[in-house]
Amino acid sequence: MNITPLVWIITIAVTIAFFVYEFYAHVRKPHEPSIGESARWSAFYIGLALLFGVGIGIVSGWTYGGEYFAGYLTEKALSIDNLFVFLIVMTSFAVPRIYQQKVLMIGIVIALIMRGIFIAVGAALIENFAWVFYAFGALLLYLAYRQAFAHGDSNPADGKFMRFVRRHLPVSDEYNGDKLTVVMDGRRFVTPMLLVIVAIGFVDLIFAVDSIPAIYGLTDEAYIVFTANAFALMGLRQLYFLIGGLLQRLVYLAQGLAVILAFIGVKLLIHALHKNELPFINGGEPFTVIPEIPIWLSLLFIAATVVVATVASLLKTRGDRLRQTDAVSEEITKGHDPR
Template identity: 90%
Template sequence: MNITPLVWIITIAVTIAFFVWEFFAHVRKPHEPTVGESARWSAFYIGLALLFGVGVGVFSGWGYGGEYFAGYLTEKALSIDNLFVFLIVMTGFAVPKMYQQKVLMIGIVIALIMRGAFIAVGAALIENFSWVFYLFGALLLFLAYRQAFAHGESNPADGWFMRLVRRVLPVSDEYDGDRLTVKKDGRRFVTPMLLVIVAIGFIDLVFAVDSIPAIYGLTEEAYLVFTANAFALMGLRQLYFLIGGLLERLVYLAQGLAVILAFIGVKLLIHALHKNELPFINGGEHVTFIPEIPIWLSLLFIAATVAVATIASLLKTRKDARGDALPVARHDSR
């Protein structure tokens, strides 16, 4: 793709404008969004992302269009996993519902900034060092293993990072609206709201580590990497309130994401072999006897995995709910 600096500037400016508009139109005044409001805006942002993908296909070719859609779908799935951790953070810190929008908005902006930095670093590494594909592939396989076999979700509110923050900063015991600091007895304290934002920022940094290598396994175009991430994060706040109750039912989401990360990891390793320049592998020559995985197969595999993980999760939780209700029904009938 031939993306001029002007296109980059316009894209970044429009992205910033969307977030600024969202803040002043929806987030500035604390309130809990209704299901209808969340559904409408979620549909709007998803539709906008799909429309952009069609535009990429029409104007730059459907090869790039396929790469964008595969990247967007992967980043959206990883973002939903991110939402699940956000939910744990909100619960752990007991954030009032009416202030959760602000926390999410700040967290999403931090996530976009983090990912933007990782995208720039990743693009520079890929441009200058072909062996980085080996590193990305190995990292994704490790992250896939960790994702698949993680035992339970720890509470970030009680993690080592937040304990360290509490030792450094004086923290008040209660929220004071959505304020980040409060003055008591002539001394300045940070509120739990600031701790929540710090926790989410740290989580965003961790998620960027698997997010960016994953999408670089689907496209080497930094512009597609950025736009797929931006569109995946847009509407994430509304999606949180729309599927907040559903998140707990996606019991196989972690396993589904592990399969996707492992698949992309293998794809990256195969690509690394095709671009191989390391002297201790095949004498520094390219290894081409293993065919690369085409983008259409990647898109199909990722979509199928997300669908299977979602359907299997809903069937499992429905079965468990029926099993829990059955003894009650029998007890009542006596």
């Protein structure tokens, strides 16, 4: 792709404009969005992302278009997993619903900034060091293992990081609207709202480490990496309120993402062999016996994995509810009080 500095400037400016509009139109006044409002804006942002991908395909060719769609789908799936952690954080800190929009908005902006930094660093590494594909591939395989076997029962409000923050900052016991600090008895305290934002920022850093190597396994075009990430994050706030209840039912999302990360990790290692310059591997010569995985296959595999993980999750949670209902009915039939 031949992306001029002007195109980069326009893209970044439009992205910033969207988030500024989001803040002043929806977030500045605390409220809990309705299902209708969340659905309309979620559909708008997803539609915009799809149109942008079609535009890339028409202007730059469908190879790049396919890379964008594969990257967008991967980043959207990772962003939904990010939303689930946001939900855990805000539940742990008991954030009032009317203030959750502000926390989400700040968290999404922090995520975009961190991913932008990682994108720039990743592009520079790929441009100058072909061996970085080995590092990215190995990292994704490790992250896939961690994603598949991670336990989600930890309390973010009482983790080591937050205990460290509490030891070094005076924290008030209660929220004071959406303020980050408050003065009590002549002394300034930080509110739990600031702790929530710090926790969200820490989560964003971890997810940036996951997402950027993953998408660089699908494309080495920094412009596609940035726009796929930006569109995946746009509308994430509305999606949180739209599928908040559904998030709890996606019990196999982590395993589905683990499969996707492992697949991209293997794809990166194969690509690294094709770009090989390391003297202790094949004498420093490219190793092309194993064919590279085409982008159409990557897109098909990622889409199928997301669908299978979602359907399997919904079937399992539905089956669990039915079994629970049957057990309660059986207890009532026997004349016992299930409570």
